[in-house]
Amino acid sequence: MRRKSALVMTAVMVAATASACGGGSSDSKTIKVAYQKFGNFIGADELFKKIKPVFEQQNPGLKLKLIPIEADENSYYTKLNLMRRSPKTAPDVAYEDTFFVNSDAEARFLRPLDDDLKSWPDWSQFVDAAKAAGQAADGHTYGIPMGTDTRGLWYNKQIFAKAGLPQNWQPKTWNDVLAAARQIKSKVPGVIPLNVYAGKGVGEASSMQGFEMLLYGTGDKLYDDQTKKWVAPSRGMGAAFDFLKTVYSSGLGPTQQQALDPHWSDNVAGQELPKGKLAIALDGSWLPQAWIPGGANAWPQWSSVLGTAAMPTQNGQAPGKVSLSGGWLLSVGARTKNPSAAWKLVQLAMNKENSLFFYVKATQVSVRKDVVADPKYLEGNPTQRFWTDLVSVTQYRPAYNVYPQISNQLQAASEAVVTGQSSPRSAMNDFAGQVKQIAGPDKVEARS
Amino acid sequence: MVAVGLPERTVTRRPPARRGRRAAGRVLPLVPAFGLLALFFVGPILWCVYASFTDISLTGAGASSPHLVGLRNYRQMFSDPAFAKSLWLTVVFVIGSAVIGQNVGGLALALLMNGRHRIVRAVVGGIVVGAWVLPELVAGFMWYAFLSDHGTFNAILRAVGLHGGSWLYSSPLAAVTIANVWRGTAFSMLVYSAALSNVPDELLEAASVDGASGWARLRHVTLPLIRRAMLTNLMTITLQTLAVFTLIFVMTGGGPGTKSQTLPIFMYQEAFKFYHLGYGAALAIVLLAVGAVFSLVYLRAMRKEV
């Protein structure tokens, strides 16, 4: 008898399970939006919570279902793409990294928006660089940019004063940057003069805030959009590796232990800068997110202690400064049952008022001209104007699906240089060989 | 109920059952468990094997129309020096932290605690188990903080007049191995405590009266009696340790360079950073094979023992 009761119990549980299913059904009356919500990054969540009642009121009969995915970027992306694989669970609208536009278009996850954009007056307010970020290699636009981030130099004015350097600093060339670092090294012992990310520990920060900020200031690039080939080796690449070698081998940078630590980028924002142990940091526009009241490392004095300067090009060649950008798009899923409602949601979420709301909540740099003119946008963050101005020169990474692998090799190459395992030249040649293996030999060209 | 036989010789007679119903009666209790496993695992495992021969990916063309690529993933794997290194690191990590660290440490702790005062057992056991139940993510951060330049470990070393060091940088594999011993020993301790509670005191008393030393009692009386527990423990912790990801990822990220990049880290990079699910599946199957090899070695060794 007991055996039977155990079996019955199991059967009941299985049956209960089967009937207790939820959520999955997908119809044209419910618009599902999936987005990332991660730690203090709750801007998207707040945005969609704000517009849910508005959307439902403007579109009677339609429901907006929010699907916040609480995880780091890799996990978010894994879950999002699993959901997209199945028509039943594919969201109608999703929060999409600009970086994935090409590969997700290729995977047929995204719906082209070209026709819709023609009749959207707001589109003319978006800056060209950001428009291009939503465009895939096939020429179609797959998403509306939700703002961006830019990169440049943060410097500690108190350390600069001790070193006899100007409070209002703007280097014109790489040599100016190195000269300032040398002066700090000799005048202010005990601080790290200059941090430029390198090595595998900090991951993409090493490629994007580090190496690429150098490379893109030499006139060379990682990928040539005209020839559609990866560029390695190149003269600019050699110069960038030389710069890293100079910083790390002459004691101008952090120690190898610090630079290769997987938590180094976190420590820079959380400790080194706030505690005045780092003089110049080549880093991102988003750092104040940690320092504002309620941030992970509240530091009320940050705006008076730190100054900002654009990263100069190698020898001051035009346009004189360099920046790289990432950022997010709002995209419509290829499998949506109600494309017009999905597009309405995107329009609503990315209109002037809501864009501004999101930029402020998520410490994003504006890509809408009308928002930049709004005083509310610059309120509360004295450096916002500076980071926004960099949008005029900023560039995006090559958004191809082999990029993560190539970036990984770039990190390995810079690690070999800063640890002295390889000379800049041989690291560059090793890297070029790896790129040929990853992308195919016919997809790579050398430039000298 | 006087004779308590040794487990090895116990299974001689069978429960009574009539012939016709016997087979069914024996198989029936297996059905719910095996049914559940069949439901959830048969398909996915076959898929995993199949995927390892394709170029399926999470994004890009491989997401919408994957192709069969034959043995390409496996060929790529075995020609990649990074894979060979990763495999080696994994084996060293498993032997160091599971087979030696957790297994021996857990047994030693269980022996030490056996018969001690209840409060002592509860306190020591509680601390050790606390390490085990802590989320892996948090354990990773704790060990990172513990071993960092300004961490507790260096502070202790300096307090006793020794030099500190950048342990995560200079000896990353040793660092993650020790952290994993710290984290996993509780399980072995629990298994061995349970097993030791089944060792009849009379046998130890008798051996003791015969003049056997502590070591000899352990070697000739206790160990043979807890052989099965040891096998269970070794298999379990090996499979667990083979899968350790978060702890290493948080502490060293697999670095510096690839100095602590075990197979799960390698797989994560391929599947999540490079989106090569097919290659990731092939790596998973190799990981499985490594587990199988370890288990076969244990089964062999345990059969010979005694």
Next chain:
Amino acid sequence: MALASPTAPRRRTAAVAAYAELAIVALAFLAPFGWLFLASLSTSPTLDTSIPDEPTLRNFADVLTGDNLHSLANSLVLSLGSALLTLLLAAPAAYPLSRYGRRFGRPILLGLLFATGLPVTAIMVPVYGLFVQLDLLDSVPATVLFLTATGLPMAIWMMKNFMDEVPISLEEAAWVDGANGLRALVRIVLPLMVPGTTVVFTFTFALTWGNFFVPFILLIDPGKQPASVAIYQYFGINGMASYGLLAAFSILYSLPVVLLYAVAQRTLGNAFAMQGAVKG
């Protein structure tokens, strides 16, 4: 019970040595916790270990939110559900494997063991597909079933081995009285293997408690996510984390499993008593 045996003095020395060794082990295991406790009491902790200037309990107050308690309750449902279900399924399955199925049972079991050793990350695509097909996505009971399945082979294996340790002679008396296999299992075998069962239960519970990926992938509604997922609220984009809150939440998150162990410890104590009774 031997009160005064000839080896008493030697035994006392051994006991003192054992207590000393246990103290050292306890301290060694305690040391890495230092950062966690200090950070949880600090207003602005970093990954450096330092004693907070003004210790505060604010982090704990801040993490005791309704949402967090809700996520802990979700964890409890998932972990308790899968640990109980595991025992319910593993015990009957282990019994025939232990008592009659030596020859054929072992290869099957080993095969299963390896197969479920597959990293979940490697099979998440078909598992997700399966859940969509069966319309089980976002269902807590289905997630419990899947979590049960992932730990089941290990649990059956462990149960079978603990069962092997229970002498069959005890059941023979029951058989003579006409009890069938299952009744013998419930009445005789299981009570004798309480320590082993406790290990299996604690193991399954703790494994599920810490599992991030399975609930993350299989549950959609954020209100159903367990604490292992909720902990990510203390991290941030670009790696910035609130360590004080993270540490406080981690302590809160670990407590239930420590409590479970404390309870299990008492059960283990009772088991010793029971064993004595049987032996007598």
